[in-house]
Amino acid sequence: MPRGGRAPGGEASYDLVVAGARVLVAGAFTPAEVGVRDGVVMAIEPLGTGLEGARMTRLADDEVLLPGLVDTHVHVNEPGRTEWEGFRSATRAAAAGGVTTIVDMPLNSIPPTTSVAALDVKRRAAAAAGLAVDVGFWGGIVPGNLGDLRPLVAEGVFGFKCFLVDSGVEEFPPVTATELEAAMGMLAELDRPVIVHAEDPAVIGHAPRPRGRLYADFLASRPSAAEEAAITTVIEAARRTGTRAHILHLSSATALPLIAAAKRDGVRLTAETCPHYLALTAEDVPAGATAYKCCPPIRETDNRDALWGGLEDGTIDLVVTDHSPAPADLKHAGGGDFDEAWGGIASLQLGLPVVWTEARRRGIPLERVVGWMASAPARMAGVAGKGELAVGGAADLAVVAPEAEFTVEAARLEHRHPITPYDGRTLRGVVRATYLGGEPVAPEVTRGRMLRHP
Missing domain, CATH: 3.20.20.140 (Metal-dependent hydrolases)
Structure with a gap:
């Protein structure tokens, strides 16, 4: 697996590459690039390695990448x-x-x-x-x-x-x-x-x-x-x-x-x-x-x-x-x-x-x-x-701005009913993007699978 550049034939090495200064790997934040193919994390390399993907995402300065x-x-x-x-x-x-x-x-x-x-x-x-x-x-x-x-x-x-x-x-x-x-x-x-x-x-x-x-x-x-x-x-x-x-x-x-x-x-x-x-x-x-x-x-x-x-x-x-x-x-x-x-x-x-x-x-x-x-x-x-960002694991990812604040508005939540004791509370930690198997989750998309214990 090439660490960067392109695979034989000229296609991008990965379906998705996410790069940023704060990527949570093995319990610690590190500058890294994450390469994803076919829904699986295939590479985690130091930031600056130059992994190439069909889709490239770079974290903003206030964002972190979490599993x-x-x-x-x-x-x-x-x-x-x-x-x-x-x-x-x-x-x-x-x-x-x-x-x-x-x-x-x-x-x-x-x-x-x-x-x-x-x-x-x-x-x-x-x-x-x-x-x-x-x-x-x-x-x-x-x-x-x-x-x-x-x-x-x-x-x-x-x-x-x-x-x-x-x-x-x-x-x-x-x-x-x-x-x-x-x-x-x-x-x-x-x-x-x-x-x-x-x-x-x-x-x-x-x-x-x-x-x-x-x-x-x-x-x-x-x-x-x-x-x-x-x-x-x-x-x-x-x-x-x-x-x-x-x-x-x-x-x-x-x-x-x-x-x-x-x-x-x-x-x-x-x-x-x-x-x-x-x-x-x-x-x-x-x-x-x-x-x-x-x-x-x-x-x-x-x-x-x-x-x-x-x-x-x-x-x-x-x-x-x-x-x-x-x-x-x-x-x-x-x-x-x-x-x-x-x-x-x-x-x-x-x-x-x-x-x-x-x-x-x-x-x-x-x-x-x-x-x-x-x-x-x-x-x-x-x-x-699931549950950790590791080579060979699912490319299930969350892009979060941990210091960004928001005020809970129950009526705007995706829950079926706008009832929560947190209504009106100011919280930190804005989820800006979620990826399932390396694909961004969107409201109109139904890509989730039913899991069985292996």
């Missing part, structure tokens, strides 16, 4: 609840936020992805809708579907999600600790992660019922003890079975010592948190502002700071959005009553700037943020060739 982000926690909701979101709107929002790969949750679609037949329905819906970025799928664990797990693995799901507490939708019921361990035992030999919504139903059952418009009352209904108890259940089941287990959307920093101790003991455990837990605080949620409602909940300022500490010391492995939108009549149900409103935060398009804005304030470099939001999610889910 496309990987978001492994997205509720697309299609089919069945496409009015909440959908593959077309979700993948367009992802691309606008520099995300080039998402992995779709098995709920809140109807049917949920708990069998091969249901997975086929979902894939047909995705194909009909059209995808702006690549999409993989999680399977689901529910009572009675143990026999469906192995066939779903054969069909390429990346792992399996379950709830230990009511999911909020009747077609995806929670599992008991015994059912969780039985599924883990089967999946240990298949080497697929079990990803768990870890809140304990008994603890929540004894907590006060949330009523009314005060966020403090809602917060009291989902105490930290519920996360601690459920995470203990997951850890012990993973310890006994040897299964890879992953804690979804960690909100309670009091569980960090449990996770850290389990990792030291050799339990195959990872954990994620989300932009809303890192940027928002319970003290700042206005009365009746149900756009902030999610489960587990946004907690206090000291808790937020401790979660950042857990990221920095490696106890928390990754950051993903848990994008979970709903129509206004559900999100604002009850006129601001936190008990009645649907829980879930829409942030797929905003994940990177939300996290980067807060990380920058804390002196954390962009390189670490991208590691948490690109390479770490790809590793957890086993999404091959």
Whole structure:
């Protein structure tokens, strides 16, 4: 492969060359030229080498080149609840936020992805809708579907999600600790992660019922003890079975010592948190502002700071959005009553700037943020060739101006519904271009693929 110039016959060596002073390679920014052919990064050379491509892009002075982000926690909701979101709107929002790969949750679609037949329905819906970025799928664990797990693995799901507490939708019921361990035992030999919504139903059952418009009352209904108890259940089941287990959307920093101790003991455990837990605080949620409602909940300022500490010391492995939108009549149900409103935060398009804005304030470099939001999610889910800029990897790229500011206007987001707690916030980090397989993503283009675990 020539480092520069032209290939035999006179054609350009690469389909695309991107050159700039700040290209994120192996966790550090470096002046580089990136050569792409057939959707794959074929060369990364020092800036000035002179790679030639059919298309040449040079970064502006305020821009950096990042690997496309990987978001492994997205509720697309299609089919069945496409009015909440959908593959077309979700993948367009992802691309606008520099995300080039998402992995779709098995709920809140109807049917949920708990069998091969249901997975086929979902894939047909995705194909009909059209995808702006690549999409993989999680399977689901529910009572009675143990026999469906192995066939779903054969069909390429990346792992399996379950709830230990009511999911909020009747077609995806929670599992008991015994059912969780039985599924883990089967999946240990298949080497697929079990990803768990870890809140304990008994603890929540004894907590006060949330009523009314005060966020403090809602917060009291989902105490930290519920996360601690459920995470203990997951850890012990993973310890006994040897299964890879992953804690979804960690909100309670009091569980960090449990996770850290389990990792030291050799339990195959990872954990994620989300932009809303890192940027928002319970003290700042206005009365009746149900756009902030999610489960587990946004907690206090000291808790937020401790979660950042857990990221920095490696106890928390990754950051993903848990994008979970709903129509206004559900999100604002009850006129601001936190008990009645649907829980879930829409942030797929905003994940990177939300996290980067807060990380920058804390002196954390962009390189670490991208590691948490690109390479770490790809590793957890086993999404091959994604999440880092490397020779032989996918040419999924994001051009970002990290110091540029913008004010969030919910109505201008690609999300299906203009509802987000970040509306009106000033954030840093403007995504100026996104490439999928070396091709620029445009609103009218549907080039995304459906991924299967290799």
